[in-house]
Amino acid sequence: MFSYPIIIEQPKDWIDYLSAFGPMIAAFIAIGIAVWQGIIQNRQHNLALFEKRWAFWEETKKLGYKTQTFKHTPADEMGDGSDPEKNFWIVGQEIQNLAKKGCVLFGKKIETEINEIAETFKKNHLLQERILEKLKYKDDYERAGKSIREELSMDFDNKRKLDLQHSQKWNELAQHIFDKIRELEV
Numbered sequence: 530m531f532s533y534p535i536i537i538e539q540p541k542d543w544i545d546y547l548s549a550f551g552p553m554i555a556a557f558i559a560i561g562i563a564v565w566q567g568i569i570q571n572r573q574h575n576l577a578l579f580e581k582r583w584a585f586w587e588e589t590k591k592l593g594y595k596t597q598t599f600k601h602t603p604a605d606e607m608g609d610g611s612d613p614e615k616n617f618w619i620v621g622q623e624i625q626n627l628a629k630k631g632c633v634l635f636g637k638k639i640e641t642e643i644n645e646i647a648e649t650f651k652k653n654h655l656l657q658e659r660i661l662e663k664l665k666y667k668d669d670y671e672r673a674g675k676s677i678r679e680e681l682s683m684d685f686d687n688k689r690k691l692d693l694q695h696s697q698k699w700n701e702l703a704q705h706i707f708d709k710i711r712e713l714e715v
Contacts, residue, residue, distance in 0.1 A: 575713045578634075582710050585634050589706060592627055593699045596620060596650050601657040617654040621647050635709050642705065646698045653691040660684045 602615040613619040624647035632640035663670065663681060670677040 572715075575715050579710065579713045579715045582634055582706070582713070585630060586703075586706055586710065588630075589627060589702065592623060593703070596624065596646075597696060597699065599650075599654075601654055601661075603661050604658060617650070621651045621654075624650060631706075635706065639702070639705060639709070642698065642702050646695065646702065649691055649695045649698060653688065653695060656684060656688050656691060660688070 599617065599620060601617065607615050610616045610618070613623075624643060628640045628643035628647065631643050660681065663677060663684070667677050670680070
């Protein structure tokens, strides 16, 4: 009969042991939840950044196509200059605005690349304007004894180089943007 209190003591000891480990188990569960929540928040952050960068990529693609197919309009045919289909300065400003967005989403390197594209775009159209001016005053060049053909040949060579450089810069930019998007691992 005396063994009865011993049986009661054993379960009570196990309950005491388990209740001592309870706070530790709860702490491990809380740590696990916190780590899991951090992982989820990081994925949500990357997804949101991916969506913004993808929208920027789409905008860049459209503007790249627009600049590479832009038809130069002579200054005397631009009118008041408010038509973005005719005024290359407005399109150049669009490229610079894109550069500002690019800096926020991708960093200074992308902003610099886009600004270089804006510069080649402007140089190209200023060169086209100069070619048109030379053609307009072709007779005056010939009367002055200058060879318009040589000067235009140099200008056209420079224009081809600028066109190629402009296209290459858009391709490089596209590759760098895509590399940055891939880094997110969404």
